[in-house]
Each structure stands twice: as structure tokens, then as C-alpha cells.
Amino acid sequence: MMQALAFPIPLVCPSCRAAALQSDGITIRCAACESEFRITEGFVDLILGERFTDDSDETCQCYEEVSNAHTVEHYWIPLFKRLFADLGRRPRILAVGCGTGVEVDKLHEAGFDAVGIEIGDRTRSWPRRQARDWLMLANGMHMPFADDSFDAVFCGCVFPHLGVVGDSFVVTERYREDRLAMAREMVRVARPGGHIVTSSPNRHFPFDIFHGREPGSYRPRVNWPGSHFLLSVSDYRTMLRDAGCDRVAAEPADGYWGFVRSKHSLKGLLLGAPVRLLFWLTSLEPMRFLRGSVLAPWLVVHATKPGA
Ligand SMILES: C[S@@+](CC[C@H](N)C(=O)[O-])C[C@H]1O[C@@H](n2cnc3c(N)ncnc32)[C@H](O)[C@@H]1O
Ligand SMILES: [Zn+2]
Numbered sequence: 001m002m003q004a005l006a007f008p009i010p011l012v013c014p015s016c017r018a019a020a021l022q023s024d025g026i027t028i029r030c031a032a033c034e035s036e037f038r039i040t041e042g043f044v045d046l047i048l049g050e051r052f053t054d055d056s057d058e059t060c061q062c063y064e065e066v067s068n069a070h071t072v073e074h075y076w077i078p079l080f081k082r083l084f085a086d087l088g089r090r091p092r093i094l095a096v097g098c099g100t101g102v103e104v105d106k107l108h109e110a111g112f113d114a115v116g117i118e119i120g121d122r123t124r125s126w127p128r129r130q131a132r133d134w135l136m137l138a139n140g141m142h143m144p145f146a147d148d149s150f151d152a153v154f155c156g157c158v159f160p161h162l163g164v165v166g167d168s169f170v171v172t173e174r175y176r177e178d179r180l181a182m183a184r185e186m187v188r189v190a191r192p193g194g195h196i197v198t199s200s201p202n203r204h205f206p207f208d209i210f211h212g213r214e215p216g217s218y219r220p221r222v223n224w225p226g227s228h229f230l231l232s233v234s235d236y237r238t239m240l241r242d243a244g245c246d247r248v249a250a251e252p253a254d255g256y257w258g259f260v261r262s263k264h265s266l267k268g269l270l271l272g273a274p275v276r277l278l279f280w281l282t283s284l285e286p287m288r289f290l291r292g293s294v295l296a297p298w299l300v301v302h303a304t305k306p307g308a
Helices: 058-083 102-109 121-128 175-189 233-242 266-283 285-290
Strands: 021-023 027-030 036-040 043-045 092-096 113-118 135-137 150-156 190-201 248-250 298-304
Touching (some): 092 102, 092 175, 102 113, 150 175, 233 298
Parallel strands (some): 092 113, 092 150, 150 190
Antiparallel strands (some): 190 298
């Protein structure tokens, strides 16, 4: 028998945005536009469009869980605690492209009502998550939430993976439109005065030390000028302003990465030292003008939705 679809926060149909989703535990149906979705391996699956198939295997996912746990504990949680110190209730946060879902677990432990959406194969790790009821398969470009639902919406390295051919570094002709579509959705579902925060490697840094490295190798991918796989601060600024944000600024990135693999070997420590130095340097307040420059390996860009 069809009943109202159960989820910790209200959902809408990603196709017509009516609050009319019903489920019999196997399929999900929109009573307004008759779109059909499903429950996939116990998780609400409201993906509109294609699933994302990525190269991550089990070893890679375990490493990502450890590395993501560091980032949430040392970066996202302190940032959100600062932003919502005076809110007076549990902040509601959306993690877009939450991967293995570790960021959602950790945010719950720290006192946030966090929802995670994901479209790719990292959902294989979800049965291990404590806050699994708050995880859902959905496309960041067509979100199943009403307008103004979240105090903050964030994504850790998701924009470069939109508008690319498969899980590659080659952009399609539609890369700008696809990225803008997701930015618009992030702004739509944030409340007026809410925060939109996004991170990824910097397009202007000569190397991409985070993508395309073989496990155990320290040789970084060269970031060719002219490639639009990565974004720069000005790419983010243009996109987020077009999506309706007012203030857009680069945040300090120090603490984002724990260098969890390289810090266990002398070679890794030595080769990683200049990169760690640049994270530290570009995060200093008097050096903020360097944050989008060729010296900044990583970007965290923070925007606000006008109003309230
Ligand atoms: C590099 S991973 C980052 C995972 C996690 N946020 C982190 O910081 O470790 C990028 C994730 O974005 C997801 N993704 C790509 N396109 C998406 C879309 N349209 N909607 C939701 N997630 C998407 C991918 O499946 C992948 O898991
Ligand atoms: Zn509908």
C-alpha cells in the first residue's frame, strides 16, 4: 500500500517539486506528476537523470573514509560551529555529493542535522553509516528539497566532477551549464541568509595533487593551463553570483587535508612539506590576497544567499 514517503525532513518530487511523494517500500511515486523512483538497497533513491559511475574501489573508499573523517573533524565542523554559534537550535546542513557518507555521520555526532545526497558508487559504504536514515540518492542538479530548507549547503570537491566525460578530467560542451545548474540548486534549497560552501583544487595551481594519483605514488597530475576540469576562485565567483549569491569569498584552507597517507612515510612527509607550507601561508589573514593565486593548491569558497 502506498503511504507518504518517510524521511527525517520533508521531501519534494525532484521532477515537479510537489510535496506528493508516496512509497510502498519498493517504489516511490509522485502523486502530482506520476514520476516513478525507487528504494535502492534500503535507501531512498530520487535520482533524476543518470547515475554517476566512478572508478573508486574498496581500498580507495576505505582511504577516503579516513581522509574525509579528518576533513570533517578539522575543517567542516569548526567552520559550521563558528557560523551557527548563535543559532539556538540544531543547524540543518546539506552535504551534496557526500561520497561514503562519513561527513554526514560526523556532523550528526557534532550536533548538526545533516542530510547527504550522492549519485555515484561510493554509496556502497552507506550500510556502515550510523546516520544512514539521513542519506539519500539524489542528483545535485535536481534536488528533492523545497526552497529555503537548509541553513548551509556544502560540497567537498564535487563541481569538477560535473560536466565531465565519465570519471575523467575532460570537460563536455555543457560543463558551464551543468555546474551552474547545481549551484542554482544549492542556492535554492539554502534559506535566505544561509551559507553555500564549496571546495576543490585550484585551477590556477600548477599541479592537481588530489586527482589522478596512483595509490602510493607522489607524482601529481599536471594542471595544464586551459583545462577547465578544475575551477578557480573567479570561476566560482561568476557561477555563484549567476546562481543568486551576494558575497563570495575564499576561506583559509589550512586544516582541510590531513595528508593521511603521506604522513606515514619519510618520503611522503618531505615531498608534502612544500604543499603543507602553501596551505598554511595562503591561510594567513595578511596573505588572503594569495588564496586564488598560483600559490594556492586548494580552494574553499564561501557564499551567502541574500535575504534575512
Ligand atoms: C571527489 S568525491 C567527494 C566526496 C566527499 N564529498 C569528500 O569530500 O570526500 C565527489 C563526489 O561527488 C559525487 N557527484 C558527482 N556528481 C554528482 C551529482 N550530480 N549529484 C550528487 N553527487 C554527485 C560523486 O559521485 C562523488 O562521490
Ligand atoms: Zn512530481
